[in-house]
Amino acid sequence: MTDETAAQLTWCKSSYSGNEGGECLEVAISSAAVHVRDSKDTARAGLSLTPAAWKAFLALTTP
Template identity: 60%
Template sequence: MSIAEPARLAWFKSSYSGNEGGECVEVAVATASVHVRDSKDRNGPQLTFTAAEWASFVQFTAAI
């Protein structure tokens, strides 16, 4: 993936982020990866996970 590709992704606010502002996470799904960023710093660093890593994370968080 090129450095420019994440800018073309369709970002959406995580359902775990509250509506009162502050700490919000945005997620973008690509073909083989999932990207996560801070909505307050859209040009800042991002985390990138494989589809399998993201599925494991979502499954774990749903169990707690």
């Protein structure tokens, strides 16, 4: 993902992220991928996952 692409996405902060810092993620969904980045370091490279990979990840993390 390029910086230009990251800037054009609409990022949503995880509902598990508190106001005290710590481990926080942001997610942005585009037509071809689900993008994940560290909310405290948005200049750092994030991950781009296929929708199928994101769905599989959620299935593993949802009780």
